[in-house]
Amino acid sequence: MCGRFSLYLPPAALESRFEAEPPADLQPRYNCAPGQSLPVLAADDTGRMRRMKWGFTPSWADESFDLINARVETVREKRSFTDAYESRRCLVPADGFYEWTRRDGGKWPYRVSFADDRPFAMAGLYETWTPPTRQAGIGEFGRDEPTGEERVEAFTVLTTEPNDLVSELHDRMAVVLRPEHERAWLDGFLDHETLATPISDDEFRAYPVSTRVNSPANDDPSLVEPVELGS
Template structure:
C-alpha cells in the first residue's frame, strides 16, 4: 500500500527542471503552487492533499490534483466523499478491469514525483513507521492514474489521482509485514528511462501489454529505509520537516 508520502516542492518540480525550462518553473510557482498543499513532509492520503501531477495530456507542465481518484460516473458529492477513500491506491494487477480505474488506465495516466513514502512495520506486537526512499536521494517517479469529475450539484471540476501499486520486493517484505494484510505491496516506481512509456497513448492490445509490463517491483538495491516518529495518534508531530528524522526503536535493523 502507499497511503503516506513525503513530497517536497523540489521533488514535485523535478520533471519541469529536468527540461531546463525556467520560465515553466516560474509559472508553476506563481500559478499552481498556491493551489497545492506543498510542501508535504508527511501527508496521509486520507487527508486528500492537493499535489502536482504530470499527465499524458500535459507531460511537461503539471496539473493540480487531489489524492483519491473519483471516477466520472460518481453521481453526487456524498458518493464522491465515500468513493475517494477507497481509491488512494489502484492495484496494478487489475487497473484495466476494475470499474473505478479502467477508463483512467486506458486514457488518463500520470506521474507523481515524491521524495519517499512511509510504511508501517509490525514487531513485538507494536507498529513502527518507516520512511522509504532512493539511496541516491533522487525523487521517486510514481505511476498514477487521474480522473476529472464534474460535480453535478455545483458544476465544479475536481481533478483527482490514485497511486498504482504492485507486489513488494524482498526489501519491502522486511518492512510491510502486517499479518492482517496480503502483502507485501509497494507503489509502482518508474525508472527514469521508462517514465515516458507510462505516458504513451494506448491504441491497441500491444500498447496495453506495454503498460502492464511497467507494473513491477522496483530493484531492492536502489532503496533504503529508516524508522521515524509515529505518524498516527497523539504522538504525531504533524507536517513538520523533522518527521523523516531517524528514530532509534528497540527493533532489529532493516537493511537493503
C-alpha cells in the same frame, strides 16, 4: 499500499528533474496524505504540473469513492479504472513513501526512499468527477437543483507486489517508475509486465521514523529523520 509520501525537493530541482514547471505555490511536503491537493504531471500536460486531489472517483460514480490506490494486477479490468488506464495516466512526483509495520508490539512507520534520496515518479491515473445534482429538494419548476460543488480532478497511485526490502514492511508497494519508463507510461507504451515489476530492493533504503507521521496535521522536516524504535 501507498498511503503517505514525501516531496520536499526544491521547485527548481523538481522542474529540472521532470522538465515541467511545478505549481507556483508549491511548498516542501513531508507528509503528503489522501484528500490533499498535490502536484502531478498528466499525460496531456505540456511543461507544467498541476494540482489534483489524492483520492480517485470514476466519472460515472454517484458519490465520491476516494480511491487512493489501484492494483496493477486488476487495473485493466476493474470498472473504476479501465477508462483512466487507457487515456488518463499521470506521474506522481515523490522522494519517499511511508509504510507501517508491526515492531516491538506496536505499529511503526518506516520511510522508504532511494539510497541517495533522489526523486522519482509513481505511476498514477486521474479522473475528473462532477458531483451529481440533488435528487431531493427539487426546484420551483420541477428540475433538479445543482449541488453547487465544483468538478473534482483527482488521482490514484498504482501498487504492485513489493520488492524484498518493502515486503518486510507491507505486502504492497507503489509502482515506482524508472526515468526511462516515465514517458512510455504516460503515452501508453509501457508493457504491463515491466510496469508490474518492482525496482530492485538494493537501490532502496528503509528506516523507522517518528510516529508523528501518523497524523497528516504534522508536516515538518523532522518526519523524514531516522529514529530509534520506541522513541
